[in-house]
Amino acid sequence: MFFITVSAFTMKPTYNLDHAVIRFAGDSGDGIQIIGSQFASASALLGNDIRSLPDFPAEIRAPEGSVGGVSSFQVQFGNSAVYTPGDKCDALVAMNAAALKACVNDVAEGGIIIANTAGFSEKNLRLAGYAQNPLEDKSLAKFNIFPVNISQMTAHALADHKLSTRETERAKNFFALGMMYWLYNRTIEPTAEWLRKKFSGQPEILNANIEVLCSGWDYAVNAELFPVRYQVSAAPLPVGKYRSLTGNVGIALGLIAGSIKSGLPLFFGGYPITPASDILQTLTAYKHFGVKVFQAEDEIAAIASALGASFGGNLAATATSGPGMSLKTEALGLAVMAELPLVVVNVQRSGPSTGMPTKTEQSDLFQALYGRHGEAPLVVLAPATPAECFAIAFEAVRIALKYMTPVIILSDAYLANGAEPWRIPGDDELPDIEPRLTTEVPEGGFKPYLRNPETLARAWAVPGTPSLEHRIGGLEKQGATGGVSHNPEHHAAMVKARAAKIAGIADDMPSAELCGADSGEILVISWGGTFGAVRTAVESLQKQGESVAHVHLRALHPFPRNLAALMQGFEHIVVAELNSGQLVAVLRGEFAQNIFQYNKVSGQPFTADEITVFLHRFLAQKPVMRNAA
Amino acid sequence: MFFITVSAFTMKPTYNLDHAVIRFAGDSGDGIQIIGSQFASASALLGNDIRSLPDFPAEIRAPEGSVGGVSSFQVQFGNSAVYTPGDKCDALVAMNAAALKACVNDVAEGGIIIANTAGFSEKNLRLAGYAQNPLEDKSLAKFNIFPVNISQMTAHALADHKLSTRETERAKNFFALGMMYWLYNRTIEPTAEWLRKKFSGQPEILNANIEVLCSGWDYAVNAELFPVRYQVSAAPLPVGKYRSLTGNVGIALGLIAGSIKSGLPLFFGGYPITPASDILQTLTAYKHFGVKVFQAEDEIAAIASALGASFGGNLAATATSGPGMSLKTEALGLAVMAELPLVVVNVQRSGPSTGMPTKTEQSDLFQALYGRHGEAPLVVLAPATPAECFAIAFEAVRIALKYMTPVIILSDAYLANGAEPWRIPGDDELPDIEPRLTTEVPEGGFKPYLRNPETLARAWAVPGTPSLEHRIGGLEKQGATGGVSHNPEHHAAMVKARAAKIAGIADDMPSAELCGADSGEILVISWGGTFGAVRTAVESLQKQGESVAHVHLRALHPFPRNLAALMQGFEHIVVAELNSGQLVAVLRGEFAQNIFQYNKVSGQPFTADEITVFLHRFLAQKPVMRNAA
């Protein structure tokens, strides 16, 4: 093991910042995601609160150097709570002209742009659609431009290494990372350590990458590139062990934790679809936890197999996105009717139909609540942040097993790919889960639909249990016996029982929490992955003394018991969501006609800024704003 | 041809009735549907307004003589408008004990029960679950019981005919019909004529049936069975040619009429499912109209093939029920995205899941409105009566072709199988339909998503049209060109455009019509197949001087433009529907929180009576009634 030496001596003034937002951008092949997540890890290790967001090109590979092929990674880090990856970047690294083109509108005025001049060849400019070189005309006047021939500097640094041109070229991302580490006062060591592990068998590559990383740092020092240096100190985060977690991995881990805590093997039936495939793929890496992953022929088979596994007494789950969710509609109805536990994850993307597979949206709420034929109530939950995907998945398992019901989790593309630090919970921070498994042979025979008087859940007798043989299915039932019946009273009673069971779960779920005073001018209600943007906006308004509060819903059906009461304290209620107004329609129907709405349906997440602006405007001219979005 | 002679001489007094409700009931093999529809036809021919309702056993054949195997046919006929097959029967013919058991609760107090004593053997009683013979104990005291050994009388009548015992036994339904014809003063001739046609090649069966029919009549006269005789005179119906129409046949004819009026061949992709199969089956009989029926491998292929045909410029349609509708979810989203004309019929049955396939319900409204992932608006219509299925299907074709949109028709099991007289429209009573087909090659090339500024419909260029080659699909689009785009603004604009197109169709649909004064205490709102029961109840309350009005919605999305205004006139609004409160939830969200609801989810249609009772109670104690059902 050797030591890292970098130029430590620097005369530059260091400014302290509360938060900073940086972004790396380049071609799909430029290793952007790697350096982005390294920067995020390094910041987390320094104790910052962080939120990051990778952005991949749409699903078909665009030609190298084109705007469609740009890959980027943005991270916000701060000395206090950070809720989003940030609206505007304070610093952007653009590895080529296309990356600049794709990201320049997201850079804050006066922000830093480090541009790899080697990526601004005539061909690059043409592919990016630039008539002239933006680094040379005046078009970027409002930014701080730092042109650096990163490719060439990398080649210089590796002159003594025996690497191919291609290998050399591929190392340039670490040069950029080194510069940024200096600029934001991060430490290099964790990344070096990571490289050592990753390339333990390839010492040449390892040495080269470390060399380049250090060269980037040195270059920043020696070339006196930047007039200042920034420092973001540690945030007062809860004590504990942390790791970074994306929404998709969070869901996978939450399901496995549910399996451990319930003692039931996890069965996952899935079919690949963007942006949910990662859940399936992550789970395949946990076979040693007994996780059974079945890659089915389609989404119908995925959920059907999960229902079979659930009938067999496994903890069963499936995950998909919009088009796949639509295909699962019929089988979800069977899950409701059979009253089998099942967790169904919908990682929402832009719809309708194939829509925009890599873009985020919240437009499947209606479907989750109302998509099935017949009266088919079930539980709908939504995580607020990437890391919360873990907790929501675990909660979904708990509810599914306790109440013998399917539970839909509405995640989204933004949560799925976004990462944030997650404090690893201790073993006893997670409750035990007791499934409704029964082995007792009651007098008069087993009645599969006899309900627990408190939870209204039926008992779960699984094949293999002696003397509890019985049949279940999708036909209407007589009541406790589960015998097929077309009797009008039986049907009416069962429809009510199924609805009452789900409605009652509200008593077993946390109350909605208010951020802000419990009365005032505006209550903003949001759900799902928009939490960060809305919370940031509301807190900033609160700091400005505005009478604004925020409730973020994790339970969409049933609603938290205290929601109606919370709403009563406010003059105006505004529901902000990434659709044309779905939650707002439900709330209007359930609680009060007079609720305002703020919507965006563009495939992009909210920025905190646009919500702040909207609320400012709203406060200024409250009336006639309905359907303003 | 021979003449019919029946005993014409009768001394019995004849009472004039405004309306009467009768029902035939017997085993599945007893030919009940045949005599039921004969009675209905005979009544229609006498100028009565009629509504009838067949009721079949659930889908698996129950053992002969069991309650589960009972088949029945009810008809109401009147001298003024009749809206339903009637709540309680004035007369019931029960061919066996099971039929009595199944129907006795539906007989009005003091009503007539004609019981075929041969169907009350010990075995029959046991199968029906009677401990003792109800004809012999006092249990039927509140009815007028007429025990007749119909089987034996039939055998007597046919003593001279050379028929097998089985053939003889099978003729007994006509004996019952003959009795009822006498009792209600119907003419025998139309049925005789029908028999002549049906058995033209089997003179023995023909003669036997006519003999038995006449014997039933004669028996009623000669045995002086009934103390009185009833007469229901003709209703003042609009002048014209009439036929009887069930909902399913109505839909089939409406689609074909749409094909004729638009000049586009009809393509129907279907997959059998109760209670929608009849639509597919009916259409196969109209091949000479160029109707192409494709029995697909499943409901997904059914709708997908229809989309293919629509892309090819045919008038495309598909029909199914709940479980099949759930399967069509994903492809419906494609129809919205591709903006192709398509008529999708959902003949609702009791859900969720397989539910009760032969029973009616209105619980798929939410799904029709909200079932798809993403923002996927489309048009939802619902016929009010069996005959109106024709008009709604035709209207659906008109809208689909004019606006390039899928249209969902929500029929139900009650409408599908129910029949009513339908005044056959003249050729010019139906408007011409002009599809959006284009052949013009515009300058700058064809733009498939360029919208007509008035309707917002895109143009329809079908394969085979020179120089208009283009591609469509489920990915988001740039706007007019239809080029694939992931640009946030394009998506936002297209989501709005699709919604605006559908919302605008309200201007092209009839206003909601009010039955009653335009202000008052209660406005009852209903939709779909409950029309008859609600209208009957409201009119009866109006006659009693109550301040009740009725609006029946045929358009569920978009709502009629004048709906909000209509609602404003009333103190209270009550929505009555056969689900747990779906339309009411939508209306609350859209118009006013404070709307009451009356629901039933038992697989049975509303009776006029229960609605009347509810409204009476509501008028008596208006407050605290919310969610009363």
Add this chain to the structure above:
Amino acid sequence: MNNLIDSITSNGTAEHNFTVKDLRPAADVRWCAGCGDYSVLSQVQKLLPELGVERENIAFVSGIGCSSRFPYYIETYGFHTIHGRAAAVATGLKVARPELSVWVITGDGDALSIGGNHTIHLLRRNVDVNVLLFNNQIYGLTKGQYSPTSQHGQVTKSSPTGMPDYPFNPVSLALGAGGTFVARTLDRDLKHLGAMLRRAADHKGTSFLEIYQNCVVFNDGAFDEFTDKATKPERVLFLEHGQPLIFGANKDKGIRLDGLKPEVVSLASGEYSAEDLVIYDEHDPTLAFLIANLTYNPDFPRPVGVFLNVDRPCYEDEITAQIDAAKSTPKGSNTSLQALFASPGHEWSIA
């Protein structure tokens, strides 16, 4: 990770012996009198106690259709699912619980129309379940529309002028999909039916058994030719492994191959003897496909019996093996929550 399921279910203890009587449930059997489904039910009921499997370890999974009501009529575990999905549900059940004896009950519409994809994927994966396909060449439950095994030109409720398409041959389809056990039998030949059920139960892997089943109401007599005493001997070819393909009331006819072309020859004339005939080999997919293709050929008797019987690893065993392998790695020794949450090299602490 302890597995709750293992702790509560039985583990092959001999105590749970049962008889046909134990299989009769409370619910009335509701098929039409004379329906072919009855004889399958009774043969299955007869077979189960002989399998050496506890009653509680048997599960029937069905789709929707007349035949799919089957689970209600047998006192084991049962799941009456949705139309066409039984194979997928059964796959999940078997992967979740490999120790169970899982049976799929399905119809020609259920398995081959709406459920065709799950059926072929089940066969491809070779999940160890037994598929009983009740082929009545009609949609029974929905009252008489044609199915993908109805015959070209057949008049049904949905084909008043004749079924326009050509039927699947379920055996050929199963062979093409990679089925490892593919057989056909007749509802009215109880002995053969019983024997085929037994063979299906004994096969490790997906057993695909097509059962010609008479629907007395909507397609009565569809198989009379193959079940009527008078015609059966001439019209049915029973396949038996290692035996020559002989048929006829007097066992005087046989199937011979001319290259790859099968032909019917008479053994009566003396020109051919049993040695000239095809000796059936149930391990040969080519022969299975060749014979299966005689199915709708009126010049040949209808082949019935085990067409193919070969071995291939079962899907659920592969899954189990991969899990066992993962468990036996060093990583596999720690399956605590903390091990689950660990992200070596990506963790940090805040103190």
Add this chain to the structure above:
Amino acid sequence: MNNLIDSITSNGTAEHNFTVKDLRPAADVRWCAGCGDYSVLSQVQKLLPELGVERENIAFVSGIGCSSRFPYYIETYGFHTIHGRAAAVATGLKVARPELSVWVITGDGDALSIGGNHTIHLLRRNVDVNVLLFNNQIYGLTKGQYSPTSQHGQVTKSSPTGMPDYPFNPVSLALGAGGTFVARTLDRDLKHLGAMLRRAADHKGTSFLEIYQNCVVFNDGAFDEFTDKATKPERVLFLEHGQPLIFGANKDKGIRLDGLKPEVVSLASGEYSAEDLVIYDEHDPTLAFLIANLTYNPDFPRPVGVFLNVDRPCYEDEITAQIDAAKSTPKGSNTSLQALFASPGHEWSIA
């Protein structure tokens, strides 16, 4: 009933000649550089002008996948539908408009995983469309999970410890489903690819053409064995109707049948000559199945070419014929609205 469609569309007038250039659309082709999809696109573009069909009478229908973007890249009518449903959409289109030349573009996931059922039903019905199945043995668009044609044990994003199930052989599946034209070709053998496309286009009925297609990103080199100059002659068996099954760089090997068992024999030693080999007969389903089953057998070269080519009536023709027959009955002479509404014997008038 007049048919608006007939009046506005072209009817095979020779005016509408077109060239490859006319087929190039405005949209950029967006497959990865080196993707096998490009060569199929260019061969199809080359073929279409030669078919004698007007450009406006050609329609491409696809599902979802990399390959399914194809319609965007060719200036004809096109419909990029949803995952797995292209076959069903194309069936509707062809039944609605039998005069069109309809092409289905699909992938191994699209056609055989989610779309398996529509694929086999299309084949059964023999709808006259041409199916081009781009088999790259991977899910390309979703970035590298295994598909039903991935190889047992293959490591992919969703099978880090090896694909647990066994693949379909698409050719065998198509044969089992009753396909009338079943063929296989290679993206990198342009001449063969072009010839097979032509054969597919010429066949009346469903043409099923499996194309081995290299995915440079997620499954690079999957077919190198069959496309690399060095190995191709030894590893590929080209099927040609009426020709003996010979392969090898020196054309010194052949396939011979021992009964029904195929074996590779050397022609070099003199023990066997071409006469001893199988003479390929593309009209024989048994032979097709036998040869198809060599597909994953490492001891045999990979068969490529037309496996089967037989005639059976097309579904859309049956539908059209039934309609024409109905139109020529007395009833068919009156298709007015009033004739539609009539219900003879069940009508009455109120005056």
